[in-house]
Amino acid sequence: MTKPISRWVGPFRIDRRVVLLLVLAAIALAGRAWLEENPQHNPWAPLDLRDPHGMATTAKLIALRDDPQTCRAVLSRSEVAFRALEPAGEGACARTDRTLLGSYPLDPATPPVTCPAAIGLVLWERDVVGPVAERIFSSKIETIQHLGAYSCRRLYGNDDGPWSEHATANAIDIAGFTLADGTRIDVLRDWEGDGPKARFLREVRDGACRSFATVLSPDYNAAHRDHLHLDMNPGWRSVCR
Template sequence: MRRLRLILLWRVLVWSAVLLLALWAYGWIRQRPQDLPWTDLDLGQPVGLFTGRKLAALTGDSARCQALLDRAGIAYVAMKPGGAAQCAYADAVRLQAERGTIALVPDAVAPSCPVVAALKLWEWQVVQPAALRLYGQPVRTIRHLGSYSCRRLYGRSQGNYSEHATADAIDIAAFILKDGRQVSVREDWVGKGRDAAFLRMVRDGACGLFSTVLSPDYNAAHRDHFHLDQAERGATGWRACR
């Protein structure tokens, strides 16, 4: 029995070493450090295999997260801590309007820093490329339904609290293109046209950046928005994309 355990342990160690070596080789050969789990997150790099987990790992580390925003040249205002008990938050930031970037409307929204970091990567690497590909023009504005809300999941009176309760989530309702055209989750999700294709492209792209992405495919409660959150479990545990 002891010999069998040693053999099994040896196999686990060998396969672990092989996996780590393969990951290192993949990142080195392709010159993509973002594909390696131990490299530092850089918001200026394309999305990699571990980008989503690295973003989720920023939860609760406002100093490191804000340093990343600073290095990426993102204009923001750090908000004072607020809330209490299960609804306390300490790392909310409000994006400032910048020429050439997507504006969030209403503009007073202040999600947690990890959500904002993921939103900017989503804008740069997913939303704008999809808009230029399908419409030949960029997105000017994203309409949302809010971020911070002290409540439990789906408004229940008992059970776990929503990621909205700590500002670790935002609900996205529509995209306004440069020419003023609106692409709405509620109105345009169903169908096979260009608008539906765009919404699915940006939903799928969000899945590599957020711990949880919920769309109308999930349930009726999300028929009019995408729920995007940066739950801590996304750093090491399971991720949800529906």
Template sequence: MHDNQPQPPRRSSITRVVLARLILALALGLAVASGLIRAGFLDIPNRFNPFTPLRVADDVSWLTRWKLSRLEGNRGQCLAVLDGSPVAHRAVPDRASEDGCGLSNAVEVSRSSVGLSGSFTATCPLTVAWALFERHVLLPAARDHLGQEVVRVVHFGTYACRNINHRAGGRRSEHATANAIDIAGFVLADGRQITVRSYWSGGDERREAFLRALRDGACRFFDVVLSPDYNEAHHDHFHFDMGSYRACR
């Protein structure tokens, strides 16, 4: 005789139903929490609030990069972030793209909380990323590893209408839209200079540790960070950009 009684549902089916209900409950919970935060009924610190604007002075959290990425499509908010930072800047007119080179949502920077070897023009999001790097990585690393303040940054510039690694063909560099900056070295309060060329692997452990801390810390804010470990073309500088790729080398 055949057993015609209904079979119990399989365990995998039950698991899928439970997971679906948990995901739905989580989504509803997040939606309710988001509404309460937006309405001001839940008071949480700015660095943990996804709806408050980015502030360079705030402690870094898992939301920092997300807030930074939102500035790429919001010129007004990006400039407002810079207005609340130590970066001395002025907005520059857009320059129509020609052969993959041009300017959009860019500012001219004359100095920040440290001096610069020269003013530069960069996209606003790149400049905000630099301000975050300077406050949360560069200055603390100099104190921790060298017991000094950084008073000046030496750079190789930002805008250059060229391809990657100056090749005759290939893809345009992020420098072609002022979305990258190359950093060569740093001047300390006592006048000493720490250059990437001389101290990346120059036998001075404290200076090497300082430079490596900068490379690693920069990856928290910039999309692409390249050091002498990447290739010979970067033997004397760091490359930081806010392009469409992710790399930390």
């Protein structure tokens, strides 16, 4: 009886391996097809800002922080209107990447920022600011008030120490929002409390952390009591508070 049994066991083991390989191949093909249908989750798919935010989006945004040319290719691919301006400044305040969005609801007029910061603004307004305003106030965003992007200075205006991301316009400070129905929301005036304006500000602050490397608010320190600081710090240390 041993010999016939061994003849059956051997082929059965081989068949099991074949079946396992076929199952794995089917899973791999299904996974590939799913990634092709969901490029926001596909780490190898080119970033397109028209796709929803997915598992691979943050890593792709990080990869753009020191690659202006690839970043601008993303804007073009995503059909976002922009202009690439000539470099300006010198030394620590040299702005080799000056990207101006063609249409954005900033007030006063939209300033040039780095391309990664421009992408952060596009995603933040589309995926966070607009939807949160609609949900809480049933109104669209009319304008977003800012305090500027470029400022050739060190952190907190110190005479020495690290340079601010504003020195290369890799950051922007947001002071408030005006809705289409006339509602005004001000960071300095409306941050405290638990009313709808305070909830709106906290939600747009938290949502900005998906698109920007660093987000600082009045919860961080007194220097940010009147604005939200958004930047694309290319370093590994990021803060969201």
